[in-house]
Every structure is written in C-alpha cells, then in structure tokens.
Amino acid sequence: MPNTLVTEAKELELDNYGYLQLLSDWNHGVAEALALKEGISLTSAHWELINLLREFYQQSELIPSTRVLVKLIAKELGAEKGKSIYLMSLFPETPLKTICKISGLPRPTNCV
Amino acid sequence: MNPKNILIIIRQAPYSSTLPAAALDILLTAAAFEQNITLLFMGDGVLHLLSEQNATSSGMRNISKALPSLELYEVKKIFLEESALHKRKIENEELVMPLATLSLPEIAEVTEKADQVFNF
Amino acid sequence: MILHLINKSPAKSSALEDCIAVLQAKKSTSAMMLIEDAVYLTVSQAGNEALHEKIRTLALPCYILKEDLTIRGLSLDLADCFSLVDYAGFVQLSLDYDKVQNWS
Known part of the structure; x- marks a missing residue:
C-alpha cells in the first residue's frame, strides 16, 4: 500500500433540490457540509x-x-x-426532507 | 371515512415487469391513508420472498427487502398461498421472513371480504 | 358476488387458471368476464377444452366480449360454457356485480 493522504476537496453534483446526484458520494464529511447548507x-x-x-x-x-420515521425512532431509540x-x-x-438530504437518501416524493 | 379492506395480490414473478413494484407502491400509499391492508403472494409471486435475491445490477426493486419493515406501516397481514412453495420446491428457510399461509378456500374468502382487490 | 375480469391468453398467463382455482375452492355466485387476448380461450383446441370442462364444472357464468372476438376474426359460435356479451352488456355486468376484480 502506498502511503497516501486523501483530502476532501471535491466538487459534488447536487440536483435542483440540493440532494446528492450520486448517493454513493455520501460520507460523514459530505453530511456535515450538506447540514451546514441547511x-x-x-x-x-x-x-x-x-x-438509523x-x-x-x-x-x-x-x-x-x-410518521413511519417517527415510529422507527420510537421503536429503536x-x-x-x-x-x-x-x-x-x-x-x-x-424534517423528513432535510434529514433525507443530509443522510444522502433520495428526495422523498410522497406527500404524506 | 372508514378504512377499506384492501387486498393486494402479487402473482407475477419478480424482475419480469414493473407490476409487482407498482403493487408495493399501492400498498405504501394505502398504508399512508391508514387503510386495512392484506398482502398475498400467490403462484409465481412467492418467488419475491426468496432471501438470496440481489437486484443491484438490475436497477429494479427487490420487494423482499421492504417486507420486514412493513410492520412500521401497520401492514401486518402478509400471507402466501399454501401450495405455492411446495409446487416450486421452496423451503420456508429460503424465505426472507416466515409468513402465514392461506389455502385456496381461505383466499376465496379474503377476496370476498375485501372492498377492493388489486391483483397483479 | 365478484365479476372476475381476465384479459390474458390462457396460453401465456396463469391468470385464468389462478382465477378458476380460487373459484373452485369456495362456492360463490361470482362470474368470469373474458376480454382482449383472454377470448382466445373460446377456440376449440386441446389445452382450451380442458379449461372449458373446468368452467362447465364450476357452473358459473363465463362471459366473452363479442367485440374482442370480432376484431380477432374468431367464431361467435361459442361452446355451451360461454355467454356472449357486447360492450353495453359488459358495462351492465360491472354494475350488476358488487366488485370487479382484475387478474392481470
């Protein structure tokens, strides 16, 4: 293994709503950056x-x-x-739209 | 408005069409509106229940992954046709989760009791 | 009292057989309504005739949409287990029965 250092200086594409285009781009640093934007x-x-x-x-x-997310939280936490x-x-x-965005999930499209 | 008894039947095998995925969408929508939902896998539909599926490369939905979470959606009545596993030489251990079975007369009965049947 | 609606050829889909299996399992006053490619069931051939016999044994009405026979050039002279209906009849049936269940 070569001795390397990876730094976070990468431009990631977002969609029109500010969600990651490529969900595989997500990592903890990306989450921090997405959260700051919010x-x-x-x-x-x-x-x-x-x-969770x-x-x-x-x-x-x-x-x-x-509603399902709240139930999931109740069940697990x-x-x-x-x-x-x-x-x-x-x-x-x-809350749902924001947490999905920061968590690197697709944008929730259902109204309920 | 009183909730309706909604029966969703999946009879088609996975990955050959988008109908089973549509069935799941209908189920989730009906669940959001707090309807009384029954989900039934019949015939080739039981192939959705196999735990060793990997749909990643297909870009299609793997319905089996959603099943254990449906309880959070208050969908608790999930059944499979009694003889369908045996006919396909599938053992219970190969399924993503254990499910109660319905015989054909029982299927006829839940069909009659349903206000609305979505049959895919 | 359910009107079971089938639109796939019995040679290509299990829809008709699945429906018959459920109807055989429990006595009811339901009926079947065959449209689109399902009307190929009326053609007299070995595989179909076994199904005709099953329908006779069920002793439930099995309606065939006339227009779908005509556009396919199929005979309107049907076996005794079938009844011919036109579009108006189809609409009337869907009103007469409590529910219409589609077997896609």
Whole structure:
C-alpha cells in the first residue's frame, strides 16, 4: 500500500433540490457540509437519527414517511425520542426532507 | 371515512415487469391513508420472498427487502398461498421472513371480504 | 358476488387458471368476464377444452366480449360454457356485480 493522504476537496453534483446526484458520494464529511447548507451543525443527536435512517433505507430500500420515521425512532431509540417534536427540534421546518438530504437518501416524493 | 379492506395480490414473478413494484407502491400509499391492508403472494409471486435475491445490477426493486419493515406501516397481514412453495420446491428457510399461509378456500374468502382487490 | 375480469391468453398467463382455482375452492355466485387476448380461450383446441370442462364444472357464468372476438376474426359460435356479451352488456355486468376484480 502506498502511503497516501486523501483530502476532501471535491466538487459534488447536487440536483435542483440540493440532494446528492450520486448517493454513493455520501460520507460523514459530505453530511456535515450538506447540514451546514441547511444551517444545521451536526451533533451526536443528529447522527443517531441519520445512522438509523440510513440503516433503514439500506435494509428496506424504502424512504419512510414522517410518521413511519417517527415510529422507527420510537421503536429503536425509545418513546422519549419517538415524537415528531423531537425530530422537528433537530431538523426544523421540513424534517423528513432535510434529514433525507443530509443522510444522502433520495428526495422523498410522497406527500404524506 | 372508514378504512377499506384492501387486498393486494402479487402473482407475477419478480424482475419480469414493473407490476409487482407498482403493487408495493399501492400498498405504501394505502398504508399512508391508514387503510386495512392484506398482502398475498400467490403462484409465481412467492418467488419475491426468496432471501438470496440481489437486484443491484438490475436497477429494479427487490420487494423482499421492504417486507420486514412493513410492520412500521401497520401492514401486518402478509400471507402466501399454501401450495405455492411446495409446487416450486421452496423451503420456508429460503424465505426472507416466515409468513402465514392461506389455502385456496381461505383466499376465496379474503377476496370476498375485501372492498377492493388489486391483483397483479 | 365478484365479476372476475381476465384479459390474458390462457396460453401465456396463469391468470385464468389462478382465477378458476380460487373459484373452485369456495362456492360463490361470482362470474368470469373474458376480454382482449383472454377470448382466445373460446377456440376449440386441446389445452382450451380442458379449461372449458373446468368452467362447465364450476357452473358459473363465463362471459366473452363479442367485440374482442370480432376484431380477432374468431367464431361467435361459442361452446355451451360461454355467454356472449357486447360492450353495453359488459358495462351492465360491472354494475350488476358488487366488485370487479382484475387478474392481470
């Protein structure tokens, strides 16, 4: 193995809504950058939800609705966090769209 | 508005058409509207349940991956036709998750009880 | 009381056989309505005649859309297990039965 250093100086394409064009471009640094564009500085509480959502998507290939995401959070992280208000507090305004964007998932297209 | 009894039947094998994926879309939409949903795999439809599928290169949807998560969508009635596994020499262990079976008379009954049947 | 709608040729699709299997399993007052390529079932040939016999045994109505026979140049002189209906009749049937179930 050559001794190399990889730095994060790469331009990634986004779609018209600000979602990654290539979902495989996603990594932790990209998530931080996407979050900053939304005015969010990621904390461990954010990461807990991002990791949960990504795991759900990888297993099921489904993008949950807000309601299903809240239920998933309740099931995996407990009832205390499984409330839409908790999700809203971390990803304000449009929580599902924002968390999907930061997590490197496709844009949710369903209205519910 | 009272929820309707919606029966979704998948009879077509995976990857030959987009109909089974459409069936899943209908299911998710109906679930979002809190309908009373039953999902049934009949005939070649049971081939969707095999756990060793890898659809990555096809660009098509692998329905089996969604099944274990459907409980979060309040879809809890998922069945397969009783004789369909045996006819295809498929063992229960090869399935992505264990499912309850329905005999043909039971299938006739759930069909009659459904307000709306989507048969793919 | 279900009107089972079938539109695929029995040679190409299991739709008709799947439908018959369900109808055989439980007594009902349902009926079958065959349209598009499903009307090829009316042609007298070995594979079809076994299905004709199954339909006779079911003793449930099996309607055939006349227009779909005509455009395919098929005979309107049907075996005794079938009844001929035109588009208006098809519409009436879909109103008479509680539900229409499509077997795609």
